Amino acid sequence: xxxxxxxxxxxxxxxxxxxxxxxxxxxxxxxxxxxxxxxxxxxxxxxxxxxxxxxxxxxxxxxxxxxxxxxxxxxxxxxxxxxxxxxxxxxxxxxxxxxxxxxxxxxxxxxxxxxxxxxxxxxxxxxxxxxxxxxxxxxxxxxxxxxxxxxxxxxxxxxxxxxxxxxxxxxxxxxxxxxxxxxxxxxxxxxxxxxxxxxxxxxxxxxxxxxxxxxxxxxxxxxxxxxxxxxxxxxxxxxxxxxxxxxxxxxxxxxxxxxxxxxxxxxxxxxxxxxxxxxxxxxxxxxxxxxxxxxxxxxxxxxxxxxxxxxxxxxxxxxxxxxxxxxxxxxxxxxxxxxxxxxxxxxxxxxxxxxxxxxxxxxxxxxxxxxxxxxxxxxxxxxxxxxxxxxxxxxxxxxxxxxxxx
Numbered sequence: 333x334x335x336x337x338x339x340x341x342x343x344x345x346x347x348x349x350x351x352x353x354x355x356x357x358x359x360x361x362x363x364x365x366x367x368x369x370x371x372x373x374x375x376x377x378x379x380x381x382x383x384x385x386x387x388x389x390x391x392x393x394x395x396x397x398x399x400x401x402x403x404x405x406x407x408x409x410x411x412x413x414x415x416x417x418x419x420x421x422x423x424x425x426x427x428x429x430x431x432x433x434x435x436x437x438x439x440x441x442x443x444x445x446x447x448x449x450x451x452x453x454x455x456x457x458x459x460x461x462x463x464x465x466x467x468x469x470x471x472x473x474x475x476x477x478x479x480x481x482x483x484x485x486x487x488x489x490x491x492x493x494x495x496x497x498x499x500x501x502x503x504x505x506x507x508x509x510x511x512x513x514x515x516x517x518x519x520x521x522x523x524x525x526x527x528x529x530x531x532x533x534x535x536x537x538x539x540x541x542x543x544x545x546x547x548x549x550x551x552x553x554x555x556x557x558x559x560x561x562x563x564x565x566x567x568x569x570x571x572x573x574x575x576x577x578x579x580x581x582x583x584x585x586x587x588x589x590x591x592x593x594x595x596x597x598x599x600x601x602x603x604x605x606x607x608x609x610x611x612x613x614x615x616x617x618x619x620x621x622x623x624x625x626x627x628x629x630x631x632x633x634x635x636x637x638x639x640x641x642x643x644x645x646x647x648x649x650x651x652x653x654x655x656x657x658x659x660x661x662x663x664x665x666x667x668x669x670x671x672x673x674x675x676x677x678x679x680x681x682x683x684x685x686x687x688x689x690x691x692x693x694x695x696x697x698x699x700x701x702x703x704x705x706x707x708x709x710x711x712x713x714x715x716x717x718x719x720x721x722x723x724x725x726x727x728x729x730x731x732x733x734x735x736x737x738x
Contacts, residue, residue, distance in 0.1 A: 402615030
C-alpha cells in the first residue's frame with residue numbers, strides 16, 4: 333500500500349478529528365445528538381428510541397426478533413472497549429439462537445479474506461502472526477488487543493464462525509478523495525458499483541463534518557473537494573453494503589450476517605443501511621449504544637434499538653503520537669507529508685518532505701512501524717529520530733513531555 337497515510341501519527345489533541353476524517357465519519361461516537369447529557373436508557377438494558385423518549389425492550393423477546401433478521405449492523409466507536417464488549421455479547425447471544433452466523437468486519441479489505449478463512453479454520457501459531465498476515469496495523473491502526481477486537485476474533489475462531497472482510501483498500505479511497513468516483517476506471521474500482529446518491533439529511537451531515545474538519549479551516553467548504561469527500565464516504569458505504577448483500581439470502585437456513593461498523597455508517601439508516609436498501613436487501617436491523625444521556629433530543633429512527641452503557645469505555649489515554657501525516661515512499665523510507673501545528677514533531681523541527689529512516693534506533697519502512705516505535709516512549713524522555721532532508725541524514729531528538737504532575 334503505497335503511499336499510505338498514517339492517521340495514527342496525529343497528536344492526542346487532534347487525533348479524534350483527523351481519525352474521523354480519515355475514516356470518513358466511521359469512528360463517530362455520536363450515536364445520538366451531542367446535546368444529550370444523562371439517564372435515558374439504563375445501563376444493561378435495551379430500548380427503542382422515540383422522539384424525546386425510549387421504550388424499554390424485553391431482552392429475550394428482542395433477541396428472538398433479532399435472530400430472525402437477515403443483517404444486523406452493530407455501530408461502534410472504534411476506540412471504545414465497552415462497545416466492543418457489547419458487540420461480543422450480542423454476537424454470542426445471537427449465535428446461541430442462530431448458530432449459522434457470519435461476522436462482517438469494516439476493519440479489513442477484501443484481499444485478506446483468505447487469511448480470515450485460515451484463522452477461523454484454526455490456522456496460525458499466534459495472534460501476532462495472524463495480525464501481521466492481515467496487515468492490521470497498516471489497514472486499521474486501532475490496536476486489536478488494546479481496543480478488544482481480539483476477543484471477537486477469537487470467538488469466531490473458537491466457534492468456527494466465518495469472518496467476512498467488507499472493505500476496500502485505502503489506496504482506492506485516497507484516490508477517490510483526490511479525483512472523484514467518476515474519474516476512477518471500472519477496472520480500478522475493486523468490483524464496487526455506483527453508489528446510490530445520498531439522502532439530503534446524509535449530505536447535510538457530511539457537509540457539516542467537512543466544515544469542521546476541512547484543512548482550510550474555512551466555514552464554507554471548497555465544493556469540488558467536498559463532493560470528492562462525499563464520493564469517498566459513499567464508496568465506503570457501498571463497498572460494505574455490496575459485500576453484505578453478496579452473502580445475504582432469503583433462504584430459511586441462510587446465515588445471519590452481523591457486521592461491525594463505525595456508528596456513522598449506521599446512525600439514522602443513512603449510510604450502509606441506505607445502500608443495502610438500494611440493493612434490495614431487507615430485514616436489516618440497526619443497533620447502537622447510548623451512554624448515561626437524557627432523552628432530550630432523542631429521535632425515532634436513530635437506530636432500531638439502543639443498548640445502555642455506563643460510559644464510553646475508551647481505552648485510557650491515547651497512545652503517544654508525533655503529530656505527522658505519513659506516507660510510505662517506495663524504496664526510500666517513510667515520508668512526512670504534513671506536520672501538525674504544536675505537535676511533538678513541530679516542536680522538534682521535523683518538516684514536511686523529511687524522510688524518516690529510523691526511530692529509537694530501529695529502521696522503519698512504513699507508517700505502522702513508525703507508530704509502533706513511538707508509542708512505547710516513556711514520558712519525560714527523548715526519542716531519537718533519524719531523518720533525511722535534502723539528501724543528507726541528520727539526527728533529531730523529540731522531547732516527550734512528562735506526565736501531568738511530574
